[in-house]
Amino acid sequence: MTGVVFSGDFDKVMAAFIIANGAAAMGQPATLFFTFWGICALRRKPSQPLAKTVIEHLFGWMLPGGAEKLPLSKMHMGGAGRAMIKGIMRKKKASSLPELIASAQKAGVRLVVCTMSMDLMGIKAEELIDGVEFGGVAAYLGAAQQGRVNLFI
Amino acid sequence: MTGVVFSGDFDKVMAAFIIANGAAAMGQPATLFFTFWGICALRRKPSQPLAKTVIEHLFGWMLPGGAEKLPLSKMHMGGAGRAMIKGIMRKKKASSLPELIASAQKAGVRLVVCTMSMDLMGIKAEELIDGVEFGGVAAYLGAAQQGRVNLFI
Amino acid sequence: MTGVVFSGDFDKVMAAFIIANGAAAMGQPATLFFTFWGICALRRKPSQPLAKTVIEHLFGWMLPGGAEKLPLSKMHMGGAGRAMIKGIMRKKKASSLPELIASAQKAGVRLVVCTMSMDLMGIKAEELIDGVEFGGVAAYLGAAQQGRVNLFI
DSSP states (O other): OEEEEOOOOHHHHHHHHHHHHHHHHTTOOOEEEEOGGGGGGGBOOOSSOOOOOHHHHHHHHHSOOSGGGOOOSSOOGGGHHHHHHHHHHHHTTOOOHHHHHHHHHHTTOEEEEEHHHHHHHTOOGGGBOTTOEEEOHHHHHHHHHHOSOEEEO | OEEEEOOOOHHHHHHHHHHHHHHHHTTOOOEEEEOGGGGGGGBOOOSSOOOOOHHHHHHHHHSOOSGGGOOOSSOOGGGHHHHHHHHHHHHTTOOOHHHHHHHHHHTTOEEEEEHHHHHHHTOOGGGBOTTOEEEOHHHHHHHHHHOSOEEEO | OEEEEOOOOHHHHHHHHHHHHHHHHTTOOOEEEEOGGGGGGGBOOOSSOOOOOHHHHHHHHHSOOSGGGOOOSSOOGGGHHHHHHHHHHHHTTOOOHHHHHHHHHHTTOEEEEEHHHHHHHTOOGGGBOTTOEEEOHHHHHHHHHHOSOEEEO
């Protein structure tokens, strides 16, 4: 199973990880390829300030700073919709998005970040979570050619 | 053919059913798996009030109540865009979304509703149209492994 | 590789062409099937006024008039976000969307436009770029059945 995680919406990224984790649990290799807004799901606060141009800093500041900060695709309502859904997930004891990401990495799901998007958006490897790989469209297509279930999310 | 119907947008759900109906007409098995906002496309007014928590009632009230009430992904304009498109569809004698759903069911397209999403959003089986199945991510992946055309909509 | 280009967002259409061009560069046949909002990516100013109904003119005027005018799916900000991204792309010497479309056509990527959507939205062949094909859902499914990587964008 492969997925292009183009969207940076909380709910879509969650769907991507639920499917990838499901595939891994069924013993199928899974690869998620993060591009454009999707990369924001893998961001974290860097341990030290990064050397960036003014426009890269501006972009970095406008984009969500990690899995906890992604907006909902619908009913975001300034964060109220997301807070409501997170509250329900906690109550129902469903895995949070950071937990889903950690499970995916533990289960061997490959997380590949699109280097062209990183370059365009000025995102540095130091501001991404550990354990991700880097690649371009050829890396994605190589994995997708092996898969039966290839999604654009 | 399989489709994850994640989106609850009128136009995207319509595209999902047009592709699924096309596949069925060509003699190919088709399964649509409804998750997150997509489930709203299969809602209907329940015949009697449902036992729900306050937050589930709130969610149920905020979410579109069926195929006729889904918003457009673009140019919704408070319903004016959708009314315009529905008007054109009627004039051109194109099938309406409820008709597309009925044709799909008649043609044997499987409509599977994600039980995890139902649980999270507090949606009950009684408020969904007849003839749907229920399943989780394993059910989806099982169907997708058999398919050649697997879409995330 | 096939892609249903349903979205008319600048960033998503760009992703579709980057993947299709990548597939073509790897010697794989690629087909993009443009439907609903996606068709706007292939529009151009017609050389002479078109015979359309009032509602078709209204639709034509509301929809983006070509690849250069598509909105961003996020942070569009009345065009400022798109201008920012286009500026970065120019600076990084990345191909523009019209260049990606031209490369795709040169590399033999098939661009098929959904005739049902054209009919619904009142879009005429004369307002689309040269070299596109026309087809319905059966044409799409025929191509997708041959592909391994079938995306809904």
